[in-house]
Structure formats: C-alpha cells, structure tokens
Amino acid sequence: MNRINLLAALALSALAACSGGSSPATFTGAPPRDLALKFDAQPASGLAGEAMSVKVSIHEQNGQLATGGGNVTIALGTNTSGGALAGTITRAAVNGVATFDDLVIVKAGQGYTLTAASPGMATATTNAFALVYSMDENETVSASNDSPETAMAITPNVPMFGSLTSPEDADYYKFHATAGQIVSVSSYATRFDLGHFDIQGIYHGWDTSLRLRLLGPDKTEMQRMSGADWTRFDIDNEIAAVRIPADGDYYLACDVDSDGSATGNYALLLRLSGAPAGTQVESEPVGQAGLNDTRASAQLLSPGLVSGQYQTPGTGTSDSDFYKIVISEPTHIHLELLASRNGVAGGADAVGWDPVLELQDGSGDLSNPGTALWINDDTLFNDPAIDYVITVPGTFFVRVGRFASDDTGSAPYLLSYQASTVAPEQVASTDLLAPTPLVYGQSFRDAIDAGGVQYFSFTGSAGDMVRLWLEDQSSLQGSQLVMGPSRSADAVILDSEKLTEIPGGASAFVGSPTPGDNELNARQVILQKTGTQLVRVNSPQAGKFGIRLELVGSGIAGTLQSAAKNHHSVHAEEGQLVTISLFANAASEVCGSGNKASIFGNWGSVLCPTIQVFDGAGKLVASTSADRPGQSNFAESMLRAEAMLETSFRAPAAGDYDVVVADSAANAQGGAGFFYALQVWKNQ
Secondary structure, three states: OOOOOOOOOOOOOOOOOOOOOOOOEEOOOOOOOOOEEEEEEOOOOEEOOOOEEEEEEEEOOOOOEEEOOOEEEEEEOOOOOOOOEEOOOEEEOEOOEEEEEEEEEOOOEEEEOEEEEOOOOEOEEOOOEEEEOOEEOHHHOOOOOOOHHHOEEOOOOOOEEEEEOOOOOOEEEEEEEOOOOEEEEEEEOOOOOHHHHOOOOOEOOEOOOEEEEEEOOOOOEEEEEOHHHHOOOOOEOEEEEEEOOOOEEEEEEEEEOOOOOOOEEEEEEEEEEOOOOOOEEOOOOOOOOOOOOOOOOOEEOOOEEEEEEEOOOOOOOOOOEEEEEEEOOOEEEEEEEEOHHHOEEOOOOOOOOOEEEEEEOOOOOOOOOOOEEEEEOOOEOOEOEEEEEEOOOEEEEEEEEEOOOOOOOOEEEEEEEEEEEOOOOOOOEOOOOOOEEOOOOOEEEEEEOOOEEEEEEEEEOOOEEEEEEEEOOOOEOOOOOOEOOOOOEEEEEEEOOOOOEOOOEEOOOOOOOOOOOOOOOEEEEEOOOOEEEEEEEEEOOOEEEEEEEEEEEEOEEEEOOOOOOEEEEEEEOOOOEEEEEEEOOOOOOOOOOOOOOEOOOOOOOOOOEEEEEEOOOOOEEEEEEOOOOOOOOOOOEOOOOOOOEEEEEEOOOOEEEEEEEEEOOOOOOOOOOOEEEEEEEEOO
C-alpha cells in the first residue's frame, strides 16, 4: 500500500497526423535522412506519478506522413527536478505512428520536456509541462475565486486545496469537458480538517460538511450534493458520476452546508473519464414522457451502462421508466442505479429523488405488472440495486421508480447492467477433510439435502476483505431456502485450523422470503492470516442455494491487544493527499452509533478505533475517532462507504509517516475480536 498508485491515464486529444491531398509515403529498412519525428499527442501539466499518453509520428521533410516501421525511443529532455522516466520507452511505429501509454515520471517538477528519437531521423521535443502532487486555490496565492467569472481552473486528478474563510464564502473552479464524459468530484473536509468541520450542536448535534454544486456552461446549477439535502452532515460529500450533456466549460462551487456555519480547510479531487464503450441512452429524451414508461414501451437493455433521466408529474408510484431484458439461459444479473449519490438535480429549488428498482417477470400482459421478483429501495445511500439469478428463460422487466408517491424529485441517472451465464449445478463435498475448492470471483450452485452440511475451501492473504454472497429464495429463482444469520440455513467462513467461525459481519437486511423489500444478502470477514479458509453451508431443509466469493479489497491487517497501539508506516511525497481508511464494523453497538452510509459497513470487529498520523518529527498531522457523538459520526466518504473511518492529510514533506491505531475505550480489553484492515490512498 505504501507506493504511488498509477491512476487512469490523462485524456489527451490527438492532433491530425496527416496532410491532405496525397497518399502517405512508405519506407522499409533504413529510413532516408530527411525523415523527422513529430509529437502528435504530448503530456499536459498534471499529476506526478500518473501514466502519460504520447503519440509520435514519422514525417517526410514536406510534412507528409511516412508509413512503415522503425523503433522510436522517448527520453527526458529538460529535467531540472531530477525525475526519472519509467514505462516502455521504446515502441515500434505502426503505419508511421508510435504509441506510448504507460510513461510515468514519479516526481513533481516544473519545466519537464520529453524527446523522441529514432536512428537517422530528426528528433522532436515536447512543450514544457509541469507535474505536481496538488495545487492551491487562487485565494491562497494571489487572487479571488469567489464567482464563476473568477473561477480558477482545476486539473483532473490533481487535488486542489482551499479554505473557506467565512460562512458566506464560496469557492469556484472551472474545467472543460466534452459530451458523454463522466465527471466525479470528491471533497475532503471532515476527513481533512476535522477540528473545524466537526462542529457539535450546529445542526441537531451533527457534524457539518462541504456542499458541492456542479454548474453548467450557462452557470446554472445542474447537481447539488449537501448534507442539508440528505441529512448526513458528517460524511464528506461527493458527486459520484454525472454524464456531461454537451461540450463546454463547467463550474464547481463549494461552500458550507446551508444549516451549518463552520469554516475551514478542504481538498477537492475532480476526475474526468470517457463513458464506457457502448453506453446506451434512454429512448425518452429529457423533458418528455411516455416513450418508455410502461411495459409495452419498455426499452431493450443490453449489458453495460444506460444514461437516463427520471422525471415525474408526481401523480403516483407508477411513474416509471421501463427496460426489458431477454434471458435465453440461466443467468446471474446485477443492476445498480446511481442517482442519489450525485445529490439533487435541477436547481436551487429542486428536491431529491429517492429511487426504487424492481425486477418483474414476464407473467401477466404488457399493460399489467408481472410478478415482482425483486424490489429494492436503498443499497448504497438512497440508491437501489438488483442482484438475482434467473433460471427460467424469458423476457423480464426492470422498473425504475420512486419510493414514495409524493416524491416529486427528478434527476439524471446511470443504470449499470451486468449479466453472466450461470454454470450448471454441481455437487459439493460433504467431507470436512476434502472440501470443494473455490477461488475469488467464483460462483457455486447446488442442492442441499435436509440436515445436510457442505464444505468449501479457498486461499486468502492476511488483510483480504472477503465477501460471501448467499443466494436463496429471495435472489435465486426457484429456490425454497431462506438463508441468513437468524435463519436455520446459513453459510459461514471458518478458520481452517480451529474450525471455528471467523468473526464477521452481515448485510444489514436479509432478503425477505416474500419480495417487497429485497436487500443484498452477504457475509463478510477480514482475514487476519494467510492460508486456507473454509466455507460451511448447512440447512435443516432440502433446497437449492448458491454462493459467490468476492475479494472486496486487500489491506494491512491488524489486531489490537489490551491497551495497545499499533503502528504502521506509510510513505508519502511532499504535497500528496493521503487518506487512511480503516475497516472494522458499523459500530451501532460498539461505539453507540451506526454507520448508515452502507449496509456493507460491518466487518464483525468489536474495535471502536481512533487513528492518529504523525510525521517524522513526531508532529500530529491528522486524527479522527469513531466515538465522536452524532447521528452517524464517521469521517468517511460516499465512494468508499464500506470503510468505518477515514482521515486525510497533505504531506508537508516527503518521508515516512506513522499511522497509529488504538481503541477509543479507556478500558479496552483487546484481543482477537479487535481486528481491522487499513487501506492507504494517495491522491485518490
């Protein structure tokens, strides 16, 4: 974890490589002396340590593209900062163009240039560019950025640090985007400056947060994410993923939540990415209705991403967008809607939309609902999901609706749809000494006899965060079993040496036997040692079931002993935004308050943690604690809702930092149940 992560490559536009009119020249063998190299795509100023995309073309003296082969080598030109170029520096030209996609300079600096060379050809040099780990807003440098007209340019993937100096202060940033791109924005306020943004008693004793607003090219509000809109003041707000509707300059405004009055320092991280290939667009244009609002007019849905707009006259719960999927063989489907995690859409007077997803079978007719196989309201925050195994081929319908009949909110949404063929049923081992092997990412479906027990095994590493999905009556078509911690049928992860259940968590709600409010059904654990682990499935009744093994992530494993403090070393470069995530539990019993951000926040630990970060001189640079009073009191994020606790800091100097984990209780006993996992994020 203590390394610089390579983020997504910068989106760089390629300049035209060909001159008009005549055909390109060709060459073979040793190229003629009058050939020259040219950078068609070159690095722009951006984030140090991030992969750069570069294209170099070979041209005749008259500028005509010369097609053919030949190796092109990239090197550092101007390098006053002492950086090093990593990646594949030599590539063969294809049809006269050499493409480099993994070049990296892992050091911040100004005035870098790259050179391109090939035997017998004139070399080329890029324009100068700068690489940084972070930037500061204008107000901390030379001027104001308190309006769209004076907005400061913000660079994608480069953290921007700023401050709010009064409750009326607002900071504006500007970026250019093209139609179809996906923009995501993360704020670091509670995590970064807890002493100022954690203000008890301002709003019912909750914390406050940084409000984010996305403005269009006409400077009107497109999206607004605020604790005042969603009553989650302690969680750092984010705009998870919004599709850009048209080319232009867009604006990002940030200020304190309307019901809070705290000021302080913050960081912003903006990301721009291209939409996945094959992204579908809802057939019903924005502002219109009736084109896919019934089963009869349902839009055919293919695996991938759909960009849609939910709009309603507010007349009833039947206001819906309908999609249909055609299943020809047993298939596991997963649909997830992203809308509420972008906040409120439509301007200052708009209200939020609380969406619902429903899966219907093909029974009935096109004008009447079929049998509801799955209905879900909240999975991640207010956004719903569908996770279901269809075993009977046919046409099925997905309804996008709203939770309450008086909900008048409208908003754009992204609906992801994944489908994978289900393997035929297999026979699992009933022998503890010869369990059926599984690997991360694998599914297994079987029938179990009444009173039966089945065993599986998998290999994991210390710090692995493992999620075991259960498929029963609520999520496996045709199953009669009901599985869960409070049910007689269940599946658990065992320590292969002690044959005891590894302490873990479960999703907050087990799918109900009768569809109506289905929730994802999972068990999850943090492995504290490397080796073989076991899964045990048992049931008092016969029936069909399924399990899926998922590696959620890997971290640094730790366990606290009595009154102990654990120390972990993290390296950072000067100016980097570093975030420490701690995974332990949802804390509803341990710390007296619940992690309401995600049903996946509980990992089964009894730890009520504190985190402190010290620099090499022993100076405290960041801290947070899970026992702060409040509704849901953790300084976490919407994009990493599974973490119990997070704290962030801007590295004041390059070096190693000491991350100290302890239990907040004065009489903490420590022991095997006080376990956790840490993840470290740099400029992410």
